[in-house]
Amino acid sequence: MANVINVPADQPTITAAIAAANTYDTIRVAPGVYHETVIITKIVQLLGAQAGVDATSRGEYAMESIIVSSDTTGSVQIQSDNVVFDGFTVEMNTQWAGIFAPTTVSGYSILNNIVRNNVTGMYVHSNGEKMVQIRNNLLVDNSGFGNAIYASLGMTNAFIEGNYFAGGHSQASINIGGAPGTPNNNLTIAHNRFFRDNSIALTSTTNVLVSGNIMQETQGSSIFFGGATNDTEIVGNVLEGGVSSGIRVTTAFSSGVPNANIVAHDNAIQGNAVAGLDLDTGAYDATAPNLRLDATNNWWGSSSGPAPVGDGDAVIDPDGVVEYVPFLTANPLPTPGAxxxxxxxxxxxxxxxxxxxxxxxxxxxxxxxxxxxxxxxxxxxxxxxxxxxxxxxxxxxxxxxxxxxxxxxxxxxxxxxxxxxxxxxxxxxxxxxxxxxxxxxxxxxxxxxxxxxxxxx
CATH class of the missing domain: 2.60.290 (Hypothetical Protein Tm1070; Chain: A)
Structure with a gap:
């Protein structure tokens, strides 16, 4: 039977509680500041004072269990399958990540955490054997390397949902990529909120769904393709007011390998400074059996459609590989209030x-x-x-x-x-x-x- 270990009532530190725990035990951590590197090597539930409380809405004055470390791998290291890490604040790692997971694990859940003021927020990977869940976290000012959620070694079978990205990430809010052939497959990025933050950046990915996200005043392009992606669906997102483009397609990080089979439907793409959809020459492969880039049935900020046919956000298509007609003549998504x-x-x-x-x-x-x-x-x-x-x-x-x-x-x-x-x-x-x-x-x-x-x- 699983036991509950309380920190500091039963064990003085989180590390000591993990050492004392058996498989499937629950470790509950009281409010306070814990100056330690937390390495989770067993299947346990590690529950902070705000476990189960959505980090995007609990406010500034909640009683928090705060983990502070300057470890070069990560303040919190998930080194086992099926770990639950829920309800903490992880902050001020001046050396690297707030939360780290290697490519040897899967099935873990990172829930309801505030991750802020680290060099990078989460540096997380998965071997794909079981689904990874990253939900309802608040990520802000992880500015040393400039990524909130970063995977460069391989992320497979993951669900990133309901998180809030509040700025301070100069590279990307979500950055999933690597050299061509890196296994980044079967990913869902859904219902996240980005306010004056940065891109969802994809490189060397296959079978990715980007759905229902709200991205406002993005400090780059909202959805950025770095090359070597295949089978990406972009549906039902708000991409508005960015300093660059709503969707940008390049080969910048793939040694020139183009992207293929991108579908974008029912998005509200408007008010972006450069374009609604912007492709570099040679960045998209429409050679059969690949499909042309299907950007039909989107709202481009005008009932007349995107430029060059209308006066909405432009479609820049130097190779003529994009289909964007028919387009929507009204915004399919609720518009922001005042x-x-x-x-x-x-x-x-x-x-x-x-x-x-x-x-x-x-x-x-x-x-x-x-x-x-x-x-x-x-x-x-x-x-x-x-x-x-x-x-x-x-x-x-x-x-x-x-x-x-x-x-x-x-x-x-x-x-x-x-x-x-x-x-x-x-x-x-x-x-x-x-x-x-x-x-x-x-x-x-x-x-x-x-x-x-x-x-x-």
């Missing part, structure tokens, strides 16, 4: 002690994604102290309360995706919890802005 701000609020008069925020998704059919930022203001500077991303099902409400007594001015901003039918109210509360009438804002009183203030971790 970005709203309370503007500066003064803590004057009776002096607000806290701020109460109520958010209602009044849409009957669509989920709302809310990114909320809070700042205190001083001498013209904004200092972030709240950063939350969470989701509201149709006709549901959530509330938040934050302290503001430490500042004379504050501001809250809200980025809304999925529906525009969201009602927000913000109230100031005094020390007794009473509403301050001079600090009360509803949605109609909030200003619309172009984008959320950048630079928030």
């Amino acid at each position: 970005v709203r701000t309370t503007g500066p609020i003064l803590c004057t008069g009776t002096d607000a002690q806290s701020i109460y925020v109520s958010i209602l998704n009044n849409d009957l059919n669509h989920q709302a994604s809310i990114q909320m930022l809070g700042f205190y203001l001083s001498e013209g500077n904004k200092s972030p102290y709240v950063h939350e991303l969470f989701y509201l099902s149709p006709l549901t409400n959530t509330t938040r309360t934050y302290q503001v007594q430490f500042t004379s001015q504050y501001e809250f901003q809200f980025g809304i995706t999925g529906t525009q039918d969201v009602n927000i109210a913000v109230w100031g509360l005094d020390a007794s919890g009473n509403v301050i009438s001079s600090i009360r804002l509803v949605a109609e009183e909030m200003a619309s802005i172009q984008m959320l203030t950048p630079g928030v971790p």
Whole structure:
């Protein structure tokens, strides 16, 4: 029968708990900071204080089990099949990865973790014998090497879903590749959110589904092909506002080996600075039995279609290998709602002690994604102290309360995706919890802005 080992109640460190554990035991780690390299060599469940709690929405003030190490392989090393690593913060590895898994393992699950401020976030691989799951993690500012999730040695049979990439990755948010012939097969990248971060980059991959992702203001091309890919389906994604292209097809990392059999349907591709779809000469092989690049039935930001036939995001196709007609004449996906701000609020008069925020998704059919930022203001500077991303099902409400007594001015901003039918109210509360009438804002009183203030971790 499997046992439960508590850290530090039963064992003083995570490492000691792993040594004491038997196969299939559960190790529960209390909140706190653990300065150790965690090497998992047994089939165990390793559960942090936030196990089961989605890391993309639990906020800044949750009690965390934090692992800090500067190991050159990784702060957390998954060296066994079927490991569950759930509910931690892994941060500040100045030497390499927050989480590492070699090509000799499979079947592991990385769930509900905050991975930040490492040289690279996750350097993970799999032999494909069992499915790997990487779900509901928050990845931010893994900037030394510049990748959030990176696999260069082989990743097979993996599901990357529901993660949030919040910026600071100069190479790629998800970077799967290697030399031609590297086994990167049977991958699903679905329902992730990327806000002002970087690409999904694919090189030497086969049978990849990229579906239902929201990629906004990408600091590169949203979906990037480095060459030697085959059988890629891109369906139902939002690719908008990037500084380069929505989809970019090259042979940059494959010694000139072209890509083949790319299908892209039902995507919302708009507002990208260079193009909606941009192919290098010789980057796509449409020679039979390969298919032409099928980019039909996409929205390019205009009912007239993509340039050169319309005035939407361009299709750049020097070899004439792309099919993009018919195109959609309306956006198939819910458009993002307005970005709203309370503007500066003064803590004057009776002096607000806290701020109460109520958010209602009044849409009957669509989920709302809310990114909320809070700042205190001083001498013209904004200092972030709240950063939350969470989701509201149709006709549901959530509330938040934050302290503001430490500042004379504050501001809250809200980025809304999925529906525009969201009602927000913000109230100031005094020390007794009473509403301050001079600090009360509803949605109609909030200003619309172009984008959320950048630079928030």
